[in-house]
Amino acid sequence: MLADQLYKTYETLKEQKLSHRRIKHIDILPLIKSRNSGIFEISEIGKSFEGREIFLLKSGTGKTKVMLWSQMHGNESTATQALFDIFNFFENPGDLKDKAELILQNCTLYFIPMLNPDGAERFQRRNAQDIDINRDALRLESPEAKLLMKYRDAFNPDFGFNLHDQDSWYSAGNTKYPATLSFLTPAFDNEKTINESRKKSMQLIAEMNEALQNFIPNQMGRYSDDFMPTAFGDNIQKKGTSTILIESGGIADDPEKQIVRKLNFVAILHAFNSISNDHFKEKIIADYEKIPFNKKNKLFDYIIRNAAIPKNNIKYKADIGIRSKSLHDKDIFTVEDIGDLSQNDAYSEINMNEAEIIPVNIGDDAEFLIQTYFIF
Numbered sequence: 152m153l154a155d156q157l158y159k160t161y162e163t164l165k166e167q168k169l170s171h172r173r174i175k176h177i178d179i180l181p182l183i184k185s186r187n188s189g190i191f192e193i194s195e196i197g198k199s200f201e202g203r204e205i206f207l208l209k210s211g212t213g214k215t216k217v218m219l220w221s222q223m224h225g226n227e228s229t230a231t232q233a234l235f236d237i238f239n240f241f242e243n244p245g246d247l248k249d250k251a252e253l254i255l256q257n258c259t260l261y262f263i264p265m266l267n268p269d270g271a272e273r274f275q276r277r278n279a280q281d282i283d284i285n286r287d288a289l290r291l292e293s294p295e296a297k298l299l300m301k302y303r304d305a306f307n308p309d310f311g312f313n314l315h316d317q318d319s320w321y322s323a324g325n326t327k328y329p330a331t332l333s334f335l336t337p338a339f340d341n342e343k344t345i346n347e348s349r350k351k352s353m354q355l356i357a358e359m360n361e362a363l364q365n366f367i368p369n370q371m372g373r374y375s376d377d378f379m380p381t382a383f384g385d386n387i388q389k390k391g392t393s394t395i396l397i398e399s400g401g402i403a404d405d406p407e408k409q410i411v412r413k414l415n416f417v418a419i420l421h422a423f424n425s426i427s428n429d430h431f432k433e434k435i436i437a438d439y440e441k442i443p444f445n446k447k448n449k450l451f452d453y454i455i456r457n458a459a460i461p462k463n464n465i466k467y468k469a470d471i472g473i474r475s476k477s478l479h480d481k482d483i484f485t486v487e488d489i490g491d492l493s494q495n496d497a498y499s500e501i502n503m504n505e506a507e508i509i510p511v512n513i514g515d516d517a518e519f520l521i522q523t524y525f526i527f
């Protein structure tokens with residue numbers, strides 16, 4: 152299966168110059184400007200609010216048009232990195248040359264990597280105007296949103312991939328498994344109508360979900376499809392582009408999300424292949440609907456269970472939940488919950504069996520706790 156081959160050959164295709172979540176415009180500039188294989192037509196399509204160039208990379212000559220955009224939220228860089236791995240794939244597909252050629256014969260691919268470079272600069276969600284671009288699909292007051300809609304309308308793509316990151320504390324259904332990737336085919340009305348175009352995105356998501364089960368069984372979730380009138384996915388779906396939202400979540404031992412990046416690479420190329428040979432049309436809506444809804448804030452990075460916490464000369468039993476917080480330049484860990492966390496899970500846990508620990512409060516820096524109980 153193609154997904155297996157992609158997974159195996161990934162390391163040779165990975166863009167080595169990108170290796171962590173806090174990539175900036177300056178990191179991707181040389182990777183765009185130095186591309187000279189001729190496989191991609193590269194153009195600057197506009198600038199961010201602060202004047203950083205936004206690029207379009209186009210490849211292929213096929214009749215099915217597929218448009219992808221990443222990082223409209225500046226601190227959501229996982230898929231941007233995967234897009235550069237995908238560019239490498241099309242330029243040097245090696246043993247998979249036939250597949251790469253087939254995709255480019257059947258599809259025309261339009262990529263806009265890092266739509267929000269000003270947000271990336273600060274490692275923040277919003278753009279430099281403090282607008283959430285994904286709530287600006289109607290007003291189009293941010294230059295980045297304006298560009299995205301302008302090119303959507305100019306190309307009128309059959310498929311649109313809206314690429315994001317989500318917190319790593321979503322679980323896939325009511326399980327202990329993280330939603331390592333979450334999907335959504337956004338609704339285009341309050342009734343959540345499924346028309347032909349929306350159905351296609353469901354089929355394609357089902358296809359990706361199936362391919363990924365080999366690598367991350369039970370670690371896919373889907374988002375609720377409540378209609379969001381100001382969001383991009385919903386409005387692009389409304390215009391007749393089969394829209395697929397991919398959210399890169401968490402997986403154990405992957406703080407820089409490089410494993411999740413690889414899974415994006417596999418999923419997106421698998422989807423291209425499936426679009427090229429129409430394989431996704433074998434899927435049914437129920438295949439999409441069987442993906443469990445993801446559950447927000449089910450997981451912690453760490454849980455210290457059944458600790459005896461001393462305070463005011465008494466001791467009480469509590470679980471302590473710790474999560475990382477992403478600042479613009481680093482991640483810190485803080486205590487986020489204290490109490491009965493029996494309904495939560497964590498990437499790492501320890502049971503204290505009512506042994507006494509130091510006094511803790513919500514908001515405390517958790518570095519000492521992690522060093523004491525989790526680093527051996």
Ligand SMILES: [Zn+2]
Nearest residue numbers: 224227315316
């Ligand atoms: Zn996002």
